[in-house]
Amino acid sequence: MDLAAWAHDVNNALTYTLMRAQLGLRRRGVGRPEREDWERVIAGIERAIAVTERALEEAVTALAADDGAGINSTVTVRSLVESAARAALEGWGGRLEVAVAAELVAGMHPVDLERVLVNLLTNARRAAGESGRIEVRGERAAGAVSIRVLDDGPGFDPAVLAQVDRGRVEGAAGHGLGLGVCRRLVGAVGGSLRLGAGPSGSAEVEVVLPAARG
Numbered sequence: 491m492d493l494a495a496w497a498h499d500v501n502n503a504l505t506y507t508l509m510r511a512q513l514g515l516r517r518r519g520v521g522r523p524e525r526e527d528w529e530r531v532i533a534g535i536e537r538a539i540a541v542t543e544r545a546l547e548e549a550v551t552a553l554a555a556d557d558g559a560g561i562n563s564t565v566t567v568r569s570l571v572e573s574a575a576r577a578a579l580e581g582w583g584g585r586l587e588v589a590v591a592a593e594l595v596a597g598m599h600p601v602d603l604e605r606v607l608v609n610l611l612t613n614a615r616r617a618a619g620e621s622g623r624i625e626v627r628g629e630r631a632a633g634a635v636s637i638r639v640l641d642d643g644p645g646f647d648p649a650v651l652a653q654v655d656r657g658r659v660e661g662a663a664g665h666g667l668g669l670g671v672c673r674r675l676v677g678a679v680g681g682s683l684r685l686g687a688g689p690s691g692s693a694e695v696e697v698v699l700p701a702a703r704g
Contacts, residue, residue, distance in 0.1 A: 590628030617643030
C-alpha cells in the first residue's frame with residue numbers, strides 16, 4: 491500500500507474514532523475526572539489526525555497526473571457509494587438516500603473514488619448529526635459523471651468555501667475535513683470538486699469526473 495493510501499485510510503479510521511470519543515464525552519452523567527480523560531483522548535486523536543493529514547497532503551502533492559489505469563474501470567459508481575457508505579456510516583442512525591444510475595461508471599480508479607466518497611460521507615455524517623439525512627445523487631451529463639453528496643446540516647461556513655484548497659479545513663460541523671485532499675485526487679484525473687448549497691441551503695459537494703471509456 492502506498493503512503494497516500496495508508497495515510498488516507500488511517501485518517502478515516504481516526505476520524506471515526508474521534509466521533510465516537512466525542513459522543514462519549516457528551517454522555518449524561520460523565521463526571522469531571524472522566525470528562526478530563528475523554529478530553530485528553532480527543533486531543534490525542536486530533537493530533538494523530540493532523541499528522542496523517544500532513545503525510546497525505548505531501549503524498550498527494552507528489553503524485554503525478556493519473557496514467558489512465560482506472561479510466562476503463564467497470565466498477566459502477568453505485569457499488570462504490572454502497573461500499574463507502576458501509577465504511578463511513580456504520581452505526582449511524584440517520585437516513586441515506588441514493589439515486590445513482592445503475593450503470594454509471596466514472597473515469598477514476600475505483601479505490602481512489604471510494605476514498606473520496608468515504609471522506610465526503612464522513613463529513614456529511616458529522617454535519618447532519620446522528621439522526622439527519624444524507625443524499626447521494628449520480629448521473630451522466632455532457633459526457634461527464636456528476637456525483638453530488640448533500641446533507642441536511644447547517645451548511646458550509648463561508649470560510650470553508652474560501653479556504654478548502656489548504657488541505658485540512660474545519661468548516662460547519664466539521665465539513666472541511668480532507669476536502670483539499672479530495673480535490674487533489676479528483677483533479678489528478680481531470681475532474682473537479684465544487685462546494686455549494688443544496689435546495690434548502692444545507693451543504694452540497696459535487697464531484698465531476700470524466701466518464702469511463704467504453
